[in-house]
Amino acid sequence: MSRPSEQGSGEDRLIARHFKPIATHPGALGLTDDAAFLSPPPGCDLVLKTDAIVGSVHFFADDPPGQLARKALRVNLSDLAAKGARPLGFLLSLVLPADITDSWLSSFAAGLQADAETYGCPLFGGDTDRTPGPLAISIAMFGAVPTGTMVLRAGAKPGDRIMVTGTIGDAALGVQLRRGAAWKLPIEAREHLLSRYLLPQPRNALAEAIREQASAAMDVSDGLAGDLTKLCAVSQVAATVDVDKVPLSDAARAVLATDANLIETVLAGGDDYEVLCTVPPGRVDGFRAAAAKAEVALTDIGVITPGGGAVFLGVDQKPLHLPRLSYSHF
Amino acid sequence: MSRPSEQGSGEDRLIARHFKPIATHPGALGLTDDAAFLSPPPGCDLVLKTDAIVGSVHFFADDPPGQLARKALRVNLSDLAAKGARPLGFLLSLVLPADITDSWLSSFAAGLQADAETYGCPLFGGDTDRTPGPLAISIAMFGAVPTGTMVLRAGAKPGDRIMVTGTIGDAALGVQLRRGAAWKLPIEAREHLLSRYLLPQPRNALAEAIREQASAAMDVSDGLAGDLTKLCAVSQVAATVDVDKVPLSDAARAVLATDANLIETVLAGGDDYEVLCTVPPGRVDGFRAAAAKAEVALTDIGVITPGGGAVFLGVDQKPLHLPRLSYSHF
Numbered sequence: 001m002s003r004p005s006e007q008g009s010g011e012d013r014l015i016a017r018h019f020k021p022i023a024t025h026p027g028a029l030g031l032t033d034d035a036a037f038l039s040p041p042p043g044c045d046l047v048l049k050t051d052a053i054v055g056s057v058h059f060f061a062d063d064p065p066g067q068l069a070r071k072a073l074r075v076n077l078s079d080l081a082a083k084g085a086r087p088l089g090f091l092l093s094l095v096l097p098a099d100i101t102d103s104w105l106s107s108f109a110a111g112l113q114a115d116a117e118t119y120g121c122p123l124f125g126g127d128t129d130r131t132p133g134p135l136a137i138s139i140a141m142f143g144a145v146p147t148g149t150m151v152l153r154a155g156a157k158p159g160d161r162i163m164v165t166g167t168i169g170d171a172a173l174g175v176q177l178r179r180g181a182a183w184k185l186p187i188e189a190r191e192h193l194l195s196r197y198l199l200p201q202p203r204n205a206l207a208e209a210i211r212e213q214a215s216a217a218m219d220v221s222d223g224l225a226g227d228l229t230k231l232c233a234v235s236q237v238a239a240t241v242d243v244d245k246v247p248l249s250d251a252a253r254a255v256l257a258t259d260a261n262l263i264e265t266v267l268a269g270g271d272d273y274e275v276l277c278t279v280p281p282g283r284v285d286g287f288r289a290a291a292a293k294a295e296v297a298l299t300d301i302g303v304i305t306p307g308g309g310a311v312f313l314g315v316d317q318k319p320l321h322l323p324r325l326s327y328s329h330f
Numbered sequence: 331m332s333r334p335s336e337q338g339s340g341e342d343r344l345i346a347r348h349f350k351p352i353a354t355h356p357g358a359l360g361l362t363d364d365a366a367f368l369s370p371p372p373g374c375d376l377v378l379k380t381d382a383i384v385g386s387v388h389f390f391a392d393d394p395p396g397q398l399a400r401k402a403l404r405v406n407l408s409d410l411a412a413k414g415a416r417p418l419g420f421l422l423s424l425v426l427p428a429d430i431t432d433s434w435l436s437s438f439a440a441g442l443q444a445d446a447e448t449y450g451c452p453l454f455g456g457d458t459d460r461t462p463g464p465l466a467i468s469i470a471m472f473g474a475v476p477t478g479t480m481v482l483r484a485g486a487k488p489g490d491r492i493m494v495t496g497t498i499g500d501a502a503l504g505v506q507l508r509r510g511a512a513w514k515l516p517i518e519a520r521e522h523l524l525s526r527y528l529l530p531q532p533r534n535a536l537a538e539a540i541r542e543q544a545s546a547a548m549d550v551s552d553g554l555a556g557d558l559t560k561l562c563a564v565s566q567v568a569a570t571v572d573v574d575k576v577p578l579s580d581a582a583r584a585v586l587a588t589d590a591n592l593i594e595t596v597l598a599g600g601d602d603y604e605v606l607c608t609v610p611p612g613r614v615d616g617f618r619a620a621a622a623k624a625e626v627a628l629t630d631i632g633v634i635t636p637g638g639g640a641v642f643l644g645v646d647q648k649p650l651h652l653p654r655l656s657y658s659h660f
Contacts, residue, residue, distance in 0.1 A: 012560070027375070029482065032564050034409045034548050035379040037480040040370035045357070049365040050421035050470055051457045058459070079364045091380035093423065093468040127381045129388070133463010138423040140380055140470030150367040152359065218364050230342070234362050 014128060018109035022116050022123040025089060036124040038088065044144040047085035051075045051141075055097075055134030060178060065104045066111025067198050068137065073115045075221065076141035078202035078273040082219040084151040084211025085143030087121035087204065094128045095136040119204060145211060155216035156235035156278035160304040163287070165203045165274045165296050167249040168224050170196035172269020173262065183258050189251035196249075200273035206298075209290030210277055217277035223268035226326020227276055228310040235278075238307035243267070244315050247299040267312060268324050278304050344458060348439035352446045352453040355419060366454040368418065374474040377415035381405045381471075385427075385464030390508060395434045396441025397528050398467065403445045405551065406471035408532035408603040412549040414481040414541025415473030417451035417534065424458045425466040449534060475541060485546035486565035486608035490634040493617070495533045495604045495626050497579040498554050500526035502599020503592065513588050519581035526579075530603035536628075539620030540607055547607035553598035556656020557606055558640040565608075568637035573597070574645050577629040597642060598654050608634050 015031050023030060027037040040046060053072050055061055063071075073090065080087055092112075116122055121141070145151075174197030177183070177190060185193075202219075210217050216235050220227050224246070232239050243263065248256070256262055279287050284300070291298035312320040345361050353360060357367040370376060383402050385391055393401075403420065410417055422442075446452055451471070475481075504527030507513070507520060515523075532549075540547050546565050550557050554576070562569050573593065578586070586592055609617050614630070621628035642650040 029484075033413075033483050035377050035413045035415070035480070037375040037377050037413075037475070039375050039477060045367040045369050046376070047365050047367050048357075048419075048421055048454045048472075050423050050455060050468075052423045052425060052459050052468070054425055054459045054461050056462060083363075083365045083367075085365075089378075091378060091470045093380050093382045093470070095382060095384055095425070095466050095468075124378045125380060127468070129382050129384045129466075131384050131463055131466065132386060133461055133466075136425050136459075136461065136463075136466055136468075138380075138382070138425075138457070138466075138468040140421045140423070142378075142472075145367070147369060150365070153363050154359075 014105065015126065018105050019123060019126060022109065022113045024122045025124060028122065028124045031125065038124065041144050043147055045147050045150060047080060047083050047143040047145055047150055049076050049079045049141045050138065052136055052138035054136045063198060065108040069108045069111035070115045070199055072137040072139050073112060074200040074202045075273060076139045077119055077121065077204055078200060078219040080141060080143040081202050081204040081207045082151065082210065082217045082275045084149060084207050085145045086207060087119050087141065087143045089122045089124045089142060091124055091140040092126035093138040094126065095131045096128060097131060097135055149211055151211055151214050151217045153216055153218050153231045153234040156231060156237050156304045157215055157280065158237060158304050158306045160215050160278035160280050161284050161300050162239055162241060162302040162304060163279055163298055163300050164220065164247060164276050165206060165298055166201065167247045167252065168272055168274060169252045169266025169269060170249050171271035172265045173252055173255050176265065183255050185251065185254055189254050192249060192251040197271060202273055203275045203296050205294040206275065206291060206296045209287055209294065210275060213283040213287035213290065214277035214279055217275055220272040220274045220276050221270055223270040223326035224272065224276065225267045225310060225312060225322050229325050231276065232308060232310055238305045239302060239310040240305055241302035241310065241312045243312050243320055245299065245301045247297065264322055264324065268322055268326050270326060344435065345456065348435050349453060349456060352439065352443045354452045355454060358452065358454045361455065368454065371474050373477055375477050375480060377410060377413050377473040377475055377480055379406050379409045379471045380468065382466055382468035384466045393528060395438040399438045399441035400445045400529055402467040402469050403442060404530040404532045405603060406469045407449055407451065407534055408530060408549040410471060410473040411532050411534040411537045412481065412540065412547045412605045414479060414537050415475045416537060417449050417471065417473045419452045419454045419472060421454055421470040422456035423468040424456065425461045426458060427461060427465055479541055481541055481544050481547045483546055483548050483561045483564040486561060486567050486634045487545055488567060488634050488636045490545050490608035490610050491614050491630050492569055492571060492632040492634060493609055493628055493630050494550065494577060494606050495536060495628055496531065497577045497582065498550065498602055498604060499582045499596025499599060500579050501601035502595045503582055503585050506595065513585050515581065515584055519584050522579060522581040527601060532603055533605045533626050535624040536605065536621055536626045539617055539624065540605060543613040543617035543620065544607035544609055547605055550602040550604045550606050551600055553600040553656035554602065554606065555597045555640060555642060555652050559655050561606065562638060562640050568635045569632060569640040570635055571632035571640065571642045573642050573650060575629065575631045577627065594652055594654065598652055598656050600656060
């Protein structure tokens with residue numbers, strides 16, 4: 001079950017070599033202790049989140065290690081953004097197959113470090129273990145919001161506008177390309193969709209504005225249709241979305257031009273890591289201004305109404321039939 | 331890569347059914363949101379730790395699921411104890427093979443709930459994913475200490491007594507029994523060793539006393555010899571331990587009577603989850619009194635000296651040769 005080591009453990013050496021440069025907070029103690037400490041920012045609540053990605057489930061075995069590291073971090077950063085929180089740091093649990101090389105780890109750590117710096121989110125500690133199975137990267141992320149201000153899924157009210165950042169559906173189409181979908185696309189369109197799957201673009205630049213303006217928010221990870229349905233359920237409201245207002249990239253439009261049925265993949269495919277939020281009408285202008293300042297695209301796609309469930313209206317103003325609202329690994 | 335789901339995701343239903351009863355803190359929002367929030371206790375530092383256990387690496391496939399859940403929680407609680415911290419809560423990342431049944435999950439959650447209640451450590455959130463590999467349970471644990479008082483590995487001074495809780499070596503011998511070691515032992519001795527491997531007994535009852543009295547501390551997870559060596563390295567001191575003072579259970583003594591060479595397994599085998607700490611001479615009596623009150627066995631096994639490294643003296647007062655100081659999965 002274990003292999004003996006001569007002096008200290010291989011894990012210690014591995015941690016020191018690759019991960020210490022990412023543990024820049026003094027409370028991380030250079031990863032030389034069993035635990036880390038952190039003085040919470042005064043007047044703040046902590047926001048806590050964990051999300052894991054698993055080889056052959058959430059990514060392909062040949063994805064570049066640096067991109068995997070960044071993806072693992074970004075799927076968690078995306079939740080902080082949607083909750084209106086700023087990142088404080090993270091813990092990393094890495095379950096590694098035996099064939100992982102030192103060079104793989106070095107690339108992985110370099111990707112992690114790049115994003116830890118970009119998002120101001122240092123490593124506080126970690127654990128590395130071997131597995132006979134696929135690679136699994138689990139991150140526990142903690143952020144901060146002023147006390148009592150975490151943005152919830154609950155809170156959407158009838159009349160609120162439904163808004164999303166960025167574009168929807170790219171990553172889900174990117175997965176289909178990785179699996180061999182034979183759509184005729186310009187090379188830039190292919191690359192756009194593939195890159196959107198490989199590396200989410202979490203909207204942390206908009207976190208403060210979301211906290212100030214949104215009545216409810218979540219990140220779109222399991223598919224816009226399913227995630228909006230969940231938000232409505234917790235908020236005890238209904239939603240009406242105009243499908244032709246859902247923001248699409250040129251690449252996604254090109255794919256839909258070849259097969260209009262793929263709109264279902266776009267709306268329910270997931271891995272978008274955009275923010276879905278509801279905004280009271282009086283705050284829409286302020287929110288738009290903040291998004292413009294943060295250089296985050298923001299689109300009004302519909303309205304919250306009384307009732308329950310989410311309806312997606314096609315161009316004919318008839319509800320689209322979506323047999324699948326979201327994708328699940330279960 | 332994903333399977334479609336009809337309405338909401340299977341993961342949501344799974345979480346609601348099994349894990350919601352453990353998410354008792356209001357900030358966990360009944361696990362209905364993307365993240366949780368927590369108001370940090372005033373005047374406190376957070377103590378952060380993550381540790382994972384992986385099937386066929388840290389446990390056997392047929393270990394009872396409730397015990398696995400408790401073990402995963404306890405290996406992290408043990409770190410909080412050694413750092414002098416009280417538990418606040420945890421995040422759970424569960425990577426599940428396809429053959430995990432609902433009944434398995436139900437037992438797993440029941441074990442987790444029992445310990446979450448015992449240790450006052452509720453679930454704040456989690457993530458469940460499928461894997462084609464073995465089960466992996468990763469926990470991120472957070473605790474609290476009064477600001478600036480987390481007990482470090484650094485801080486041991488020459489003259490400090492070296493103390494350990496409980497007994498050493500039982501779990502490492504328990505693993506060998508699980509692997510088929512054919513020692514002739516009374517049934518109670520076998521069961522003691524097996525249970526010590528299956529279910530650690532973290533010393534959280536002693537956390538406050540450790541914080542008040544210890545100059546340095548860590549939990550013994552990779553083997554007493556290796557862990558003490560690490561503590562000495564960070565504290566920049568040496569240690570001398572009398573091997574015959576190292577506290578052993580009757581069961582461990584019975585095994586050593588059949589094969590004296592197994593002392594190496596006892597000292598370097600790991601999985602003890604006892605606290606190893608150093609205590610200035612003037613505080614030893616106070617620490618002993620606190621341990622007696624907390625009903626935690628405490629043994630003085632040696633002394634910190636100037637220099638570097640840890641020496642284990644046999645009954646003949648000659649240094650034991652330990653080719654392996656600790657066990658590593660790398």
